[in-house]
Amino acid sequence: MSPAGSTVTRSLLALALEVQFENIPKSASYLEPHHLKTLLHVLSNNSDASTQEQILITLCNNAAFSINHDLIRNLDGIRIIGGFLSHPNPKVKAGTLNALNNLSMNLQNQEQIQAFLNEILKDIIESTLNSEVQLAGLRLAINMSVTNRYHKKMEDYIPSLLNLLVGGNDATKVHTLKILVNLSANPLMTMPLLASKAPSSLTSLFDSSISRDILIRALTFVANLSENLGREQYSNGHGYYKDSLYAVVFEDPAELQRNLTRLLLFSDMEIKEHANRCIRSAETLKHY
DSSP: OOHHHHHHHHHHHHHHHHHHHHTSOSSGGGOOHHHHHHHHHHHHHOOOHHHHHHHHHHHHHHTTSGGGHHHHHHTTHHHHHHGGGGOSOHHHHHHHHHHHHHHTTSHHHHHHHGGGHHHHHHHHHHSOTTOHHHHHHHHHHHHHTSSSTTHHHHGGGHHHHHHHHHHSOHHHHHHHHHHHHHHHTSGGGHHHHHHSBOOGGGGGGGSTTSOHHHHHHHHHHHHHHHHHHHHHTOTTOTTOOTTBHIIIIISOHHHHHHHHHGGGGOSOHHHHHHHHHHHHHHHHHTTO
16 A cells, blocks of 8 residues: 555544544443443544543543443553553643543552553652642552552652652642552551651651641651551661651651640641650650
């Protein structure tokens, strides 16, 4: 076939796929299995970023219904959608992350999504600070960190996540802290977290002027780690560098207590409760 003939064939294919796409109901609640199959087929064969974005939004909305989680996976949808993580268009990339995020509410789907976890974490770290791509990646990583299954895959990215707690806006900080809280709840992640390089200004998260959503999660993160420290007796500081999370937060338990004591003046009972957890744990650490 001549090059001109190939071009015509590709154009006709693109037109046919667009017609198929136009005939699909716009509301996710009306999509049937054959609609989903068509959407995934069009997504795989259409190079127009605008069309890809529309399809990913539709699939994302559809994946909000748990009844469709298995169906999309069985149509090879996770592999197809995940293939767009490398797309250069930020809107397509964000749409991909959002669709995978809704699909990740299913544990069987997580088993397939974890194959993309390294790429997802790179997107979080390398994308523009506070961008929709970064926030979409963080939301997906939160779901992927709810169980302990994939924590080790996130270990190398902990220093970069800690940096987001300093440079990010409030939404970025809250999302990042949700991941770190999930990691800190796993005793096996105590040493990797403590050994990670951390910005020295991290303790500013305990300032009384910090928003409640950030403060509560920062306190929970530190309380989880400090309780694991006391329980596992990792608190002697051996093997931790001067710029590690351990050095920044836990090297001087008395200083940690002083920083947290003023939070007990808050009227918010939840903040008081989490501050007390940290203070009690810090008191234990002073005896090691």
